[in-house]
Amino acid sequence: xxxxxxxxxxxxxxxxxxxxxxxxxxxxxxxxxxxxxxxxxxxxxxxxxxxxxxxxxxxxxxxxxxxxxxxxxxxxxxxxxxxxxxxxxxxxxxxxxxxxxxxxxxxxxxxxxxxxxxxxxxxxxxxxxxxxx
Amino acid sequence: xxxxxxxxxxxxxxxxxxxxxxxxxxxxxxxxxxxxxxxxxxxxxxxxxxxxxxxxxxxxxxxxxxxxxxxxxxxxxxxxxxxxxxxxxxxxxxxxxxxxxxxxxxxxxxxxxxxxxxxxxxxxxxxxxxxxx
Amino acid sequence: xxxxxxxxxxxxxxxxxxxxxxxxxxxxxxxxxxxxxxxxxxxxxxxxxxxxxxxxxxxxxxxxxxxxxxxxxxxxxxxxxxxxxxxxxxxxxxxxxxxxxxxxxxxxxxxxxxxxxxxxxxxxxxxxxxxxx
Amino acid sequence: xxxxxxxxxxxxxxxxxxxxxxxxxxxxxxxxxxxxxxxxxxxxxxxxxxxxxxxxxxxxxxxxxxxxxxxxxxxxxxxxxxxxxxxxxxxxxxxxxxxxxxxxxxxxxxxxxxxxxxxxxxxxxxxxxxxxx
Numbered sequence: 056x057x058x059x060x061x062x063x064x065x066x067x068x069x070x071x072x073x074x075x076x077x078x079x080x081x082x083x084x085x086x087x088x089x090x091x092x093x094x095x096x097x098x099x100x101x102x103x104x105x106x107x108x109x110x111x112x113x114x115x116x117x118x119x120x121x122x123x124x125x126x127x128x129x130x131x132x133x134x135x136x137x138x139x140x141x142x143x144x145x146x147x148x149x150x151x152x153x154x155x156x157x158x159x160x161x162x163x164x165x166x167x168x169x170x171x172x173x174x175x176x177x178x179x180x181x182x183x184x185x186x187x188x
Numbered sequence: 189x190x191x192x193x194x195x196x197x198x199x200x201x202x203x204x205x206x207x208x209x210x211x212x213x214x215x216x217x218x219x220x221x222x223x224x225x226x227x228x229x230x231x232x233x234x235x236x237x238x239x240x241x242x243x244x245x246x247x248x249x250x251x252x253x254x255x256x257x258x259x260x261x262x263x264x265x266x267x268x269x270x271x272x273x274x275x276x277x278x279x280x281x282x283x284x285x286x287x288x289x290x291x292x293x294x295x296x297x298x299x300x301x302x303x304x305x306x307x308x309x310x311x312x313x314x315x316x317x318x319x320x321x
Numbered sequence: 322x323x324x325x326x327x328x329x330x331x332x333x334x335x336x337x338x339x340x341x342x343x344x345x346x347x348x349x350x351x352x353x354x355x356x357x358x359x360x361x362x363x364x365x366x367x368x369x370x371x372x373x374x375x376x377x378x379x380x381x382x383x384x385x386x387x388x389x390x391x392x393x394x395x396x397x398x399x400x401x402x403x404x405x406x407x408x409x410x411x412x413x414x415x416x417x418x419x420x421x422x423x424x425x426x427x428x429x430x431x432x433x434x435x436x437x438x439x440x441x442x443x444x445x446x447x448x449x450x451x452x453x454x
Numbered sequence: 455x456x457x458x459x460x461x462x463x464x465x466x467x468x469x470x471x472x473x474x475x476x477x478x479x480x481x482x483x484x485x486x487x488x489x490x491x492x493x494x495x496x497x498x499x500x501x502x503x504x505x506x507x508x509x510x511x512x513x514x515x516x517x518x519x520x521x522x523x524x525x526x527x528x529x530x531x532x533x534x535x536x537x538x539x540x541x542x543x544x545x546x547x548x549x550x551x552x553x554x555x556x557x558x559x560x561x562x563x564x565x566x567x568x569x570x571x572x573x574x575x576x577x578x579x580x581x582x583x584x585x586x587x
Contacts, residue, residue, distance in 0.1 A: 065341070066335060068335060070337075070390055075217075076244050077217060084208075085463055088464055113250050113251070115246070115248035197350070197351055202469070208464075214332055342479055349476075350475060379514070379516050384510060
């Protein structure tokens with residue numbers, strides 16, 4: 056499990072003063088990119104770390120409590136499942152001050168060969184990174 | 189079921205030239221707002237139509253095929269389920285030229301009394317609008 | 322001069338219920354893309370119309386009055402100046418109901434040869450399109 | 455002058471792999487909010503630091519060189535001018551590795567009394583914060 060601060064932006068907040076529903080998926084994405092870039096850097100080659108050979112196939116979220124302007128947020132990302140061609144991440148977004156749960160969700164990724172344009176088995180280096188996460 | 193064109197923006201597309209994962213939830217949101225504003229206008233009062241007394245509690249999506257720059261998109265929104273305090277919308281985003289499925293998903297909404305700050309039964313006028321949709 | 326409706330999104334509005342400052346530049350961009358795609362289609366080849374060989378070099382805006390949720394907006398785009406390698410667009414965003422001015426601005430574009438990776442003179446077909454706009 | 459890292463997001467990059475034009479204004483906004491929140495906290499009361507009594511009246515930018523995926527960015531913000539009712543910030547966005555200039559711009563702010571709904575002289579505490587920045 057990894058935990059990162061969320062760099063919220065003023066424009067993330069909607070007219071109710073809450074983080075907009077769609078923006079949480081950008082937070083998930085940032086955590087995913089950070090996890091792949093910072094943590095897997097030892098096992099994957101550099102280019103794959105920045106632009107990994109995966110496709111996001113599914114995403115889901117439960118909004119538990121609103122995040123208001125000025126509240127510091129953190130996001131936890133962990134590997135929920137690893138299969139042959141895909142894997143899933145679980146996310147928890149919390150208030151950094153008291154761990155109040157704001158939202159939690161999941162994304163399913165498929166390893167994808169962008170040159171052959173088709174799914175592929177998870178490369179061993181990526182699998183090692185996921186298992187160590 | 190209602191169907192709207194999707195007003196895509198150049199900034200919706202990511203470095204792969206595909207609509208970014210998180211942006212689809214903005215498309216869902218726009219369809220939801222249009223459905224409530226344009227369709228329910230007869231049964232709900234004007235203020236509720238623009239800023240309806242609901243909270244989005246859950247959202248999920250399956251990404252079926254990428255949407256590329258220049259491809260015209262349309263979104264279908266329909267009511268999937270109506271319960272006492274909540275209801276769910278189903279969405280399908282398609283290529284407007286051949287109905288190729290790009291993504292489909294669902295959001296769960298809860299009727300919410302913003303003054304009392306708690307969930308409430310779906311108001312009769314909103315229920316009528318949902319049933320007619 | 323061309324005039325388009327602005328397809329606002331709920332997430333465009335910030336915690337004050339106004340369109341966020343940065344979002345106006347996305348409205349400028351959409352108007353620019355629409356102008357190039359719909360209007361110049363006769364004089365430019367199709368690929369250039371969707372992804373024109375230009376770089377935006379400068380942008381500026383004056384915020385005149387706030388745009389609130391529910392207010393219908395329209396945007397006017399016109400050619401302000403054409404030089405050898407560059408040209409500028411002028412934009413006016415107005416309330417569609419009474420033409421109240423919300424914001425006005427300008428962007429400067431440079432014709433750019435993406436293969437040679439350097440600015441180039443404006444292609445004749447693009448110049449013709451700009452002069453007819 | 456203050457300098458902050460820019461927390462870029464994957465969705466900030468457009469189909470050319472460059473930070474989208476409009477997104478730079480969100481970077482300006484984040485720097486502005488950080489400057490007001492972190493730096494002026496001594497002289498302004500807490501509420502004003504989070505949601506300061508100002509309106510952005512103008513903004514402009516020059517795009518000098520593109521920012522590509524994986525390039526770490528930093529932003530400098532400084533006070534360019536202080537007048538009776540308004541002041542302007544100057545911004546420089548650079549590659550954190552070699553200070554290559556990516557973009558520079560300016561925003562003009564007006565002190566605004568949100569209750570009286572009109573511009574006001576810059577409050578002394580805010581003026582002190584600006585002069586010390």
